Amino acid sequence: MTVEKVEKAIALLEAINPLNEYAYEKAVLAYLTIGRLPVLQYDIPAESVFFRTRTHDNDDLFPLISDISITPNQFVKDFARCNRPFQSKFYCSENRPTSFAELVEYWSETKVYGDKVYVTIGRWQLKIPLTGIIVTTPDKEHRISEFDKEHGVVMESFIQQSDPEIREATILFYRFLFDKFRKSAKNDRKTYIITTAYCNVALAHSEGKADGIYYPSVPFGGQGINFAINFDYVSKNNLELTHILRNELTVSKNDNGKHEFTETGKVEALGFDIENNQINW
Numbered sequence: 001m002t003v004e005k006v007e008k009a010i011a012l013l014e015a016i017n018p019l020n021e022y023a024y025e026k027a028v029l030a031y032l033t034i035g036r037l038p039v040l041q042y043d044i045p046a047e048s049v050f051f052r053t054r055t056h057d058n059d060d061l062f063p064l065i066s067d068i069s070i071t072p073n074q075f076v077k078d079f080a081r082c083n084r085p086f087q088s089k090f091y092c093s094e095n096r097p098t099s100f101a102e103l104v105e106y107w108s109e110t111k112v113y114g115d116k117v118y119v120t121i122g123r124w125q126l127k128i129p130l131t132g133i134i135v136t137t138p139d140k141e142h143r144i145s146e147f148d149k150e151h152g153v154v155m156e157s158f159i160q161q162s163d164p165e166i167r168e169a170t171i172l173f174y175r176f177l178f179d180k181f182r183k184s185a186k187n188d189r190k191t192y193i194i195t196t197a198y199c200n201v202a203l204a205h206s207e208g209k210a211d212g213i214y215y216p217s218v219p220f221g222g223q224g225i226n227f228a229i230n231f232d233y234v235s236k237n238n239l240e241l242t243h244i245l246r247n248e249l250t251v252s253k254n255d256n257g258k259h260e261f262t263e264t265g266k267v268e269a270l271g272f273d274i275e276n277n278q279i280n281w
Contacts, residue, residue: 005034016194024079040135041209044214049126054120075088080196082195090229092229104259113259115251116251125242130211133203134213137152139175177198199213211233213227245266250264269281
């Protein structure tokens with residue numbers, strides 16, 4: 001990896017037309033021109049807790065555990081932060097508010113004051129440790145979130161341990177990625193193509209040692225943490241479901257004239273049957 005190769009790859013990525021049928025493949029090839037990518041990993045211990053939210057079309061209760069677990073690959077139709085079409089990731093967050101922060105942005109555009117919104121939130125716990133790939137900034141002055149402050153120190157050590165001739169290239173590369181992962185990608189397919197291509201190439205380069213991507217929530221200003229966990233990790237029952245809650249939120253106007261979502265109802269599942277895929281309300 002050299003500065004020249006990184007600069008060329010960035011130029012190729014920025015030049016991608018997201019409507020081109022080979023846009024994603026061009027992004028992957030651009031990363032491959034760099035050589036072996038720098039991949040910074042972080043171990044998340046067993047028993048760590050995550051929250052995953054599923055929104056409803058109406059006031060109903062999901063009957064199946066599979067309704068709130070990972071989406072089958074065949075139903076994934078478009079790009080998101082860390083997945084291409086027909087590639088499913090278990091998207092989850094470190095706490096309940098962050099788990100539906102991305103949905104709030106959509107609700108603010110589609111809901112009117114007085115409307116009600118319904119979401120079901122699953123609480124999941126790791127049975128075994130999870131290794132996640134992280135992206136942060138090499139520049140101290142840009143470390144605003146707790147995520148970047150914590151992991152920025154690790155990145156500094158990572159860069160210092162790199163061969164001197166590739167340090168500058170590594171810094172340039174992570175500056176580019178930091179910008180893309182902290183950018184709102186709503187209605188921005190190109191950014192999703194660029195971030196997803198990195199995720200998949202980095203996961204492939206980790207040679208099975210990484211189980212997903214670990215990144216800040218853009219709607220929460222980087223203060224909340226999201227995870228995109230690989231399908232294989234989830235399919236091996238490495239996550240244990242511990243609680244299920246259905247929330248009702250009512251839309252109102254706050255003092256700034258913007259949408260506000262207040263909890264006005266909740267139903268907690270009485271139990272669930274993993275073997276038979278049933279939720280008991």
